[in-house]
Amino acid sequence: MMISFITLLRRELWEHTSLKAIPLTLLVFILLANLAFFFFVSTSNFTFTINTDTETRQVVNTLDYFAQMEASKQAVIINGIMITTGMIINSIMLIVMFFYLLDSLYGERKDRTILFWKSLPVTNRMTVLSKLSIAVFIIPVIIFITTGLANLLTMALQSYTFYHHQYEAGLLWQQVDITGLSMFSIFLLLQQTIWYFPVMGWLLFCSAWCRKSPIVVAVLIPAILVFIDSSFMLGTGFSEIIVERLPLGIMSMQMGNESNLMTYPYNISSQQLPGFNMVAGIRLPSVEDILQFLMNIKVWMGIIIGIFFTGLAISLRRWRDDSL
């Protein structure tokens, strides 16, 4: 049974090539961005002004400016770039996940391959859970690996940039917090997966339920309910729940949104850097933070709703054939 389940996971990766192609494309973009920095930015002797509360400085060369910074400020910039890169990868992969889940049970009916898949001695439960596992386990792992590779690529190329311009090659490596970044990424992915679990269940359900355009139904039904709730001021709290759960993708980059539990533990005392609006350093969530998150009723309601919609998707697939 375990072998069958692993094979089903592999089958999802065979079919949905975007799960591999998009991370690879992102890595190529990051490579190009680094090369652009190497060839254009690092060699340009231009002047720009940074205004801070205390002074206005004229900067001549980016590398020169960076090399002369205090170590703590260098760390903020380096780790900030790493986090931002990770957030961009994370946001894009969440969009990929959104479309993957919507297509996962609808696509097999649309192309009639469901007749073939159902000719295998594999239960509907195992099939649907394999698709959910891609969203819950595989995509987060892909995000983690891609982020790691992207950051490694950036560090390696920019270290060479520094070396090439006669700066200390190890400068960046001294300031980057690899353990902190890794733990940050792991906690973020765990928390994000738990937080978005009901959305994943809903998307799977729409994919199994809709006879056409699951994306329209998946977006329209919550939108209509929010519209009714807010227009007639029914005060059901539904709008707030939806708004909290639906900012898939780009919005998840927002830090410090009180309604967004996901970013809460990382929104730490912001020691503002002159000219930059970035969190200074990485603070991992404490046991208290994690417990606070796990004891939140919203988290458990979300998990229950996610399980409910997944159960419905399994049940619906039992009676789905190639007749859409």
Add this chain to the structure above:
Amino acid sequence: MNALISARGLTKNYGRFRAVDHIDFDIRPGRVVGLVGPNGAGKSTTLKAILGLIKYRGSLEVFGRNPRVDRADLMHDISYISDVASLPDWIRVDQLLDLMESTHPSYDLRKSLNFLARTDISKSHRVKQLSKGMKTQLHLAIVMGIHARMLVLDEPTLGLDIIYRTEFYDQLMNEYFNEQRTILITTHQIEEVEQILTDIIVINKGKIVINMPIEDIGKHYAQLKTTKDHAEQARKLHPVFEKDMLDEAVMIFENIGTERLIEFGEVSTPHLADLFVAAVKGTHDD
């Protein structure tokens, strides 16, 4: 011998349309059964019920199990080929074989590879690169590797040319079929399977109109080839089907002794294709 499939009062509605209407049938082991009927007769719906793909009313037992709840278990014993379009286009042949080996406990990869070695299909081909005929060969290669007790074929040669169609059934009978195995074929092209069937079930408008072993057809039906002069008298015996051929008439009679027909002309056992037309046309005329 116990039936592998037993249906009683099997009924399926799609909204107000009744696709299958209270049908009863049994399928015994070691048989090649043709479930034939015109387009929209209810053949594929019956198959989908057998395979546990749809809800239905009535009683249906497949290998002693209820297909509505035991589909995945049933697929250990049943191998199913729908028409060639159901294989995923994106999959590579090696991935498909890998998938079969990992999900079917008794799958024999060597048998599939031996079969594929005699075709132009390579392991690096994707299904979308294959012609319809090659897709059918690939499907057959998979079937060869599955140690299933029953093979269900739903219009397996749809869209294939005569060469591939003939080759498909030749390979099926020579390399797959044996007395431990049962084959259930649905088709509306009876002429291409009539040589291999041991039993026939003709379904039309959701109802079974003929259900019997091939060897019993001669006991129940007789075909009379007569001249126009004798045709009028023969018609008084109420043929179920009649067609005119130049200066002759061909009639099919049901449950009538051949001694009563022989005085009008040449009596023989009807061809399945004629019987099929007779059964379907008869119910059309009702």
